[in-house]
Amino acid sequence: MTLSEENYLKAIFNLEEQTHKSVPTNAIAEMMETKASSATDMVKRLSEKELLKYKPYQGTRLTPKGKSHAVKVIRKHRLWETFLVENLDFSWDEVHEVAEQLEHIQSDKLIHQLDKFLGYPKTDPHGDPIPDEEGNIAKIKKKVLAELQQEDEGICVGVDDSSSAFLKYLDKLDISLGNKIKVIEKEAFDNSMVIQVEENTISISSLASKNIYVRKTS
Amino acid sequence: MTLSEENYLKAIFNLEEQTHKSVPTNAIAEMMETKASSATDMVKRLSEKELLKYKPYQGTRLTPKGKSHAVKVIRKHRLWETFLVENLDFSWDEVHEVAEQLEHIQSDKLIHQLDKFLGYPKTDPHGDPIPDEEGNIAKIKKKVLAELQQEDEGICVGVDDSSSAFLKYLDKLDISLGNKIKVIEKEAFDNSMVIQVEENTISISSLASKNIYVRKTS
DNA sequence: CTTAATTTTTAGACAAATCTAAAAATTTGT
DNA sequence: ACAAATTTTTAGATTTGTCTAAAAATTAAG
Numbered sequence: 001m002t003l004s005e006e007n008y009l010k011a012i013f014n015l016e017e018q019t020h021k022s023v024p025t026n027a028i029a030e031m032m033e034t035k036a037s038s039a040t041d042m043v044k045r046l047s048e049k050e051l052l053k054y055k056p057y058q059g060t061r062l063t064p065k066g067k068s069h070a071v072k073v074i075r076k077h078r079l080w081e082t083f084l085v086e087n088l089d090f091s092w093d094e095v096h097e098v099a100e101q102l103e104h105i106q107s108d109k110l111i112h113q114l115d116k117f118l119g120y121p122k123t124d125p126h127g128d129p130i131p132d133e134e135g136n137i138a139k140i141k142k143k144v145l146a147e148l149q150q151e152d153e154g155i156c157v158g159v160d161d162s163s164s165a166f167l168k169y170l171d172k173l174d175i176s177l178g179n180k181i182k183v184i185e186k187e188a189f190d191n192s193m194v195i196q197v198e199e200n201t202i203s204i205s206s207l208a209s210k211n212i213y214v215r216k217t218s
Numbered sequence: 219m220t221l222s223e224e225n226y227l228k229a230i231f232n233l234e235e236q237t238h239k240s241v242p243t244n245a246i247a248e249m250m251e252t253k254a255s256s257a258t259d260m261v262k263r264l265s266e267k268e269l270l271k272y273k274p275y276q277g278t279r280l281t282p283k284g285k286s287h288a289v290k291v292i293r294k295h296r297l298w299e300t301f302l303v304e305n306l307d308f309s310w311d312e313v314h315e316v317a318e319q320l321e322h323i324q325s326d327k328l329i330h331q332l333d334k335f336l337g338y339p340k341t342d343p344h345g346d347p348i349p350d351e352e353g354n355i356a357k358i359k360k361k362v363l364a365e366l367q368q369e370d371e372g373i374c375v376g377v378d379d380s381s382s383a384f385l386k387y388l389d390k391l392d393i394s395l396g397n398k399i400k401v402i403e404k405e406a407f408d409n410s411m412v413i414q415v416e417e418n419t420i421s422i423s424s425l426a427s428k429n430i431y432v433r434k435t436s
Numbered sequence: 437c438t439t440a441a442t443t444t445t446t447a448g449a450c451a452a453a454t455c456t457a458a459a460a461a462t463t464t465g466t
Numbered sequence: 467a468c469a470a471a472t473t474t475t476t477a478g479a480t481t482t483g484t485c486t487a488a489a490a491a492t493t494a495a496g
Contacts, residue, residue, distance in 0.1 A: 252483095
């Protein structure tokens, strides 16, 4: 399994998760930041290896074998992200690029021991669940912050938009995973809200509140 | 800089360290477990990038730029080995293969933070010095155990042969880095010796004692 | 000091992963 | 339902890193 094949597999897995439909070649190309012709070539190769089913012009779906491989890569990615944040003082927005490289290291023992070293974490620094050794991914009950009503309380459990810009913005606002959030006021006009994060009271836009996931606690 | 280029650079660096002469193409090919023609091709490419000086039929020498790059890779390799042994319970003989992969991860911050996390170690699990951020490699005063005389004492500071077989053998004998070793008896006939390692008294062959480095303490 | 052995290089081929440009299939709009 | 727009595939080229086989240079031996 080459680096590039693994990256395609991961991209296709994510796209299939979003739509639960067969994945169009163009969508793959876009996610991989490459040309449709390159995506076609790769999809054919992965199809020969039985990691996915591909019908020309009909898009692709991962086979169980392909899915299992993709999940392993995601497990590695999320464990490494956790290590970087917990032990090497990386911030949320810095981890992705490095984890993209580390996720391709091949060693079952390494990843098993890393998991143990980290204390078998359930989620990564963005709140996304870390698949277990068998490839099971826990479903995390979450709502977008925007859905909460005045007086509602919740715990920050993740973000939807993992872009560096958004994560830096959250850092500035001192919002991080595990924080207690209470809705003080909702503004009907522009859907902005005033919230209390731990001890601080701040105002955030509708766009921001739609990208923050919480587990409701009241 | 591709993965393969980095591996060649590292190989050439090590060969140049051993002989302090210009490195023959065949030696490179042998170390890389590839064919001479492949080594020629690569050496030409690295020469164009000014990482080494290459004269057809005359062998190659790294430029300062090439040397500096090779040392960075070695620094990463040795830091990762230290991490694997210290934090993930790998044994000496298991680390090499994984470190060969990890050494190619590109991130200055990662390696800086890893160094800090490990407490700025001076040597890796085999006793080899870890280059500092500027690329300086500390010289470690060491002798082969075989050179010690009866009654001499030393501390185990490294091994010459890092093969899995030899390292496993040392593990079985309970010899590891930092152990106090005392020569009880030298056998002139076959150059084997009886030594005391910490509390245990054992007998080792000439071959083994020539592959263990010690810092003499008496 | 020539010939033989060895080392090294060149030439040509191949696989992986990509690209551009053009052809083919599918979907959409009227 | 037919032409237009879009999506997808094919064909052919390129780069990286490798190989084999043959040629060229160097070194060793009688």
